[in-house]
Amino acid sequence: MKLWYSFSKELSLSSKSWYFYIEVGMSVVLLLILLFVIPENFDSNGKQYLYLDLPQVVRDRYEKSLLEEDLDETVELVELEADDRTFAAALYETEESKIYLLDTKEALDAVSESERVPVVHVRVNEDNQIIHTYYLQGYETSKLRNLLMVYHNRLAGHDVIEDYSDNIEVRKLYQEARPLSDKENIIPVFLTFNGSLMSLFIIAAYIFLDKNEGIVKAYAITASSVWHYLLSKIGVIIVTSIVTTLIVTVPIMGLQPNYLAMLLFVVSSGFFAASLGLFLTSFYKDIVEAFGAMYIVIVIMIMPSISYFTPSWDPYWVKIIPSYAMLQSFKEIISVDGNMAYVMVASLGFAVLGLDIFILANYRFKKTLSL
Amino acid sequence: MDEGMNKMIKVSNLYHSYSNDDNYAVKDVSFEIEKGEIFGFLGPSGAGKSTTQNILVGLLQLQQGQVEVAGYDVKHIKNKMFNKIGMSFEQSNVYNKMSGLENLEFYRKLFDVETKDPMDLIKLVGLEGKENIKAGKYSKGMKHRLTFARSMINNPEMWFLDEPTTGLDPAIASEIKDIIKREKEKGVTIFLTTHNMYIADELCDRVAFIVDGTIRLIDSPKALKLKYGEKLVDVEYFKDGELIKDSFSTVIKEEKERLVEVISKYDIQTMHTKEATLEEIFIKVTGRGLV
Numbered sequence: 001m002k003l004w005y006s007f008s009k010e011l012s013l014s015s016k017s018w019y020f021y022i023e024v025g026m027s028v029v030l031l032l033i034l035l036f037v038i039p040e041n042f043d044s045n046g047k048q049y050l051y052l053d054l055p056q057v058v059r060d061r062y063e064k065s066l067l068e069e070d071l072d073e074t075v076e077l078v079e080l081e082a083d084d085r086t087f088a089a090a091l092y093e094t095e096e097s098k099i100y101l102l103d104t105k106e107a108l109d110a111v112s113e114s115e116r117v118p119v120v121h122v123r124v125n126e127d128n129q130i131i132h133t134y135y136l137q138g139y140e141t142s143k144l145r146n147l148l149m150v151y152h153n154r155l156a157g158h159d160v161i162e163d164y165s166d167n168i169e170v171r172k173l174y175q176e177a178r179p180l181s182d183k184e185n186i187i188p189v190f191l192t193f194n195g196s197l198m199s200l201f202i203i204a205a206y207i208f209l210d211k212n213e214g215i216v217k218a219y220a221i222t223a224s225s226v227w228h229y230l231l232s233k234i235g236v237i238i239v240t241s242i243v244t245t246l247i248v249t250v251p252i253m254g255l256q257p258n259y260l261a262m263l264l265f266v267v268s269s270g271f272f273a274a275s276l277g278l279f280l281t282s283f284y285k286d287i288v289e290a291f292g293a294m295y296i297v298i299v300i301m302i303m304p305s306i307s308y309f310t311p312s313w314d315p316y317w318v319k320i321i322p323s324y325a326m327l328q329s330f331k332e333i334i335s336v337d338g339n340m341a342y343v344m345v346a347s348l349g350f351a352v353l354g355l356d357i358f359i360l361a362n363y364r365f366k367k368t369l370s371l
Numbered sequence: 372m373d374e375g376m377n378k379m380i381k382v383s384n385l386y387h388s389y390s391n392d393d394n395y396a397v398k399d400v401s402f403e404i405e406k407g408e409i410f411g412f413l414g415p416s417g418a419g420k421s422t423t424q425n426i427l428v429g430l431l432q433l434q435q436g437q438v439e440v441a442g443y444d445v446k447h448i449k450n451k452m453f454n455k456i457g458m459s460f461e462q463s464n465v466y467n468k469m470s471g472l473e474n475l476e477f478y479r480k481l482f483d484v485e486t487k488d489p490m491d492l493i494k495l496v497g498l499e500g501k502e503n504i505k506a507g508k509y510s511k512g513m514k515h516r517l518t519f520a521r522s523m524i525n526n527p528e529m530w531f532l533d534e535p536t537t538g539l540d541p542a543i544a545s546e547i548k549d550i551i552k553r554e555k556e557k558g559v560t561i562f563l564t565t566h567n568m569y570i571a572d573e574l575c576d577r578v579a580f581i582v583d584g585t586i587r588l589i590d591s592p593k594a595l596k597l598k599y600g601e602k603l604v605d606v607e608y609f610k611d612g613e614l615i616k617d618s619f620s621t622v623i624k625e626e627k628e629r630l631v632e633v634i635s636k637y638d639i640q641t642m643h644t645k646e647a648t649l650e651e652i653f654i655k656v657t658g659r660g661l662v
Contacts, residue, residue, distance in 0.1 A: 005480040009469075016468045214464025218521070221428055222481035223453040367432055 002224040006232035014236045019202050023194070027244035030190045034183060034252055041182045046097045049089075049115070051108040053123040058130070062122075066092040066099060083110035108135070178336045183252070188330035189305055190248050191266075192323055197301050198244075199237045199270050200277035204294060206233055207278065208287045216365075227362045230278055234358075238270040249334065257334040261343045265329050268347040272322065272354035279357050282364035325349070378439075379529050379560040380404040380427065385436035387422050396422045398584045400436070406528075409551070409561040411575035413568065413653065419584040420564045421533070427562070428458055428531055441529045454484045457527030461534040461564075463514035467507030471498055471517050474506055475524060482525040492520040495550065497543060512539050519547060523554075530554065533564045548574060568649040578649070582657045592649055599652040603645040604630060608637040618645070 014020045052059050067073055069092070076091040080100065087107035089100040102108050105121065112119040112135045121133040132152055136145070151161065210216050219229045245266050249257060280297065284290035304324035307314045318324055329346045332338035385400040397419040404410045414420050425431040427440050429448045438445040443452040465474045475489035493502045496516040501509070506517060515538055522530065535551065536544035551574055555561060565571055571578050572592045579589040590598070602621040607614060615637075619630040621644070633639075647655075 002481055005477065009466075009477050013466065013468050213467065214460060214462055215466065217430055217460065218464045218478075218518075219481075220430060221453055221456070221458045222478065223450045223483050223525075224481040225450055 003228045003232060006224065006228050007235045010232045010236045011239065014206070014240070017206075019205055020240060023198060023202060023240050023244055024247070026198075027190075027194055027247040030194060031248050031251060034186065034190070034248070038183050038186060045093070045095075047115070047117060048097050048099045049102060049108060049111045049117065049119040050099065051102045051105055051119075051121050053105065053121060054130070055124060058124065063090075063101070066094075066101075069094045071095065080107070080111065082107070082114040085110060087111070112137075180331070180335060184334060185331075187248060187252060187334055188327050189308065191245050191330045192305075192326040193302075194244055194248070197273055197298065197323065197326075199241055199273040200280075200297065201294065202240070203233055203237050203274045203277040204281045204287060204290060206236075207281045208284075208290070212286065226365050227358075230358070230362055230365060234271060234274040234278070237274045238267055241266050241270040253334050256336060258338065258340060258343075261340055261347075262330075262333045265333060265343055265347050265350075268350040268354065269322075269326050269329070272350040272357070275354045275357040275361055278361035279364065282361055282368055322350070322353075377406045378403050379406050379408075379441055380410075380562065381437070381439040382423075382427070383437045385423065385426065385433075385438060387426060387431065387434050391434075396584050397426075400581070400584070400586055402579055402586065402589055404560060404562065406560050407555065407558045408576045409555055409563055409574050411571035411578035412562065412564045412581060413566065413571055413578050413649075414581035415566060418581045420566075420581060422584075423581070424531060424533065424562065424564050428456065451483070454482050454525060455527060456529045456531065457522040457525060458531040459519045459522035459533060459535055461537060463511070463518040465506045465514060465517050465521065468505060470503045470505055471509065471513075472502040474517060475521060478521050479524050484525055486524050487526060489524070492523060495523075496520045497546065512543060515539060516543065516547075527559065529560050529562070531562045531564070534567070535563070535565075536567065536570055568653065572649045580653055580657055587657050595649065595652050596647055599647060599655055605641075605643045605645050606630070606633060607640040607642075608633055609640065610637050614640065 052062055054062065063075075067075060071093050076093070078089050078091045078100070080087045080089050080102075087102060087104070087110065089102050089107070092099040092101070100111075102111065108119050108121060111117075116137055118137060118140065119135045121135065123131050123133070125131050134148055207216075216226075216229070220226060242263065245262065249262070276297070277294075280293050281290055283293070300321060301323040304318050304321050304327055307318045307324065308327045325346045329343045332340065332343050381403050383401045385397055386395050387397040388395045400419070400423060402410075412420050412423065422431065426433055426438060427445065429445060429452075433446050441452060441455040443449060443455075465471075466477070469477065471493060472489055475492055479486040479489060490502065493499055496519060498513060498516060498520070501513065506514060509517065519532075519535060522532070532551070536547050539547060548570070551561060551563075555574075561574075563571065563575060575592060577589060577591050578595070580587045588595075604619045604621055605616070606619065607616050609615070617633070619633075620626040621630075634642075
């Protein structure tokens, strides 16, 4: 009963504090970014600029082959701004790239100067050979340069590469799983950092505010246990996390996520993060002293997001950082037919780990009440 | 009846070091407090008053020594102990975002015993009419009174008061002292921590002088005055047109006779009896001031 009184009091106090509105406000900002700034899928089509300095007959063949690959099989006449001048260009849009055919070498040079991308001058030499001259920018890797040379080699050229790549078999590990769009793929990152990991900072702010006002001491001289006080704080943090998680998820994902699993995971991961925050605060007098330790923890927790966006970089040590499991779990939760077994195991793990850290934090707080 | 039953606090050989070495903030402190007694713990800042008090109420962990409060061993504190004790802190520590009344309503729910009506406490400390204002908007004195009122919410048998009148205007301070006296009459035991010797003199049955972590003496203010004070009368009188200032002992026969002579022969301007104050005794005993 005393735990309930403490929790309802904390809930009432947090509704009057800035921190609560900062968290809710941040989740609304993230939602607006997702809705209006981030596209459903990022435009990964590369832009290619070519000047075909070729006899008309060869040029026609080139253009015909481009037209066949164009998505709507029509050429679009556009104007390009480059180097403070305007140039006419023909745009062919294929599945993989946007190809601009320029009319003059001067236009090609201007685009190379202003767009900072490689451009290609295609011409015929004295031996009637088609020569591709690439104007690179200097930042291209040796791998790309080698690839360009191989691509135009007669023996190991693009026909051979195409034959080889066409015969590569691609098998999906989860046949039923529909991949998330680029926009949806960002949601787990927002949920992990705005939901679970912000708990670490916010609970520290709440505790230091109370320490500063001597509230913890006053509470300690009552017949209620210190752990009631600490758990009621965590309860408030978890409620806030649930609210912010739903604010970000529902408008974007609708009914697709497994909300029951999401609720369970937000509670367990929030409990873990808040307990960790409590444990850290028990060593320090105020937030200024604690900031160094908090900063280190947050930086470590950010590392798995690099792996999340760059799957090829996935060393073993990154997988043991808790935010790795948080990111993966949120991803499974919002995916169609996501791996719920992973989410359940992660939830259980965070609950057990959180409980251990909470017990330690409670012990530390009892020892440092007069600080 | 067991003698121990009348002791509300028993402290023996208490040591405490913040750095966990021989640099003790409190050294070999021993004392006992009778049920219904007001015990003053007096000393300058950094003497060890707060350390001792924090150990007694469980805010600091007991490292060495034996401490019993209201029948509970402080080494193994139980929540039940706090039903019997109350503490008024020197620094006000109330929820600023809650009103005075909400503060008291919340704290009363944290005890397992019958509690006082928060509104009665609000009236008792003169905050009537301000009970619904957020505590953050209270003046320093009002917050202090709210903290004081909160310490009474659970009808404590053992009441810890840390500088209870600091920062209060004389009228309010006088009311607070009256409340303390009334609670004592009801049988409440009071541990009063202060460096204000006048308050201690007025309220305490016994006082302990603590300096550099050790208790220098424990006795009643009256006994201390008898032991360390001198009974003097300061007199200012005109003799041959000149203002003379002189002091006369009221216990030495020759001086008493001389005082009578002065009174009968000269024009007296001022005359004051002068007992030694508790502060003077403290300085005499410890060789230290109280600041």
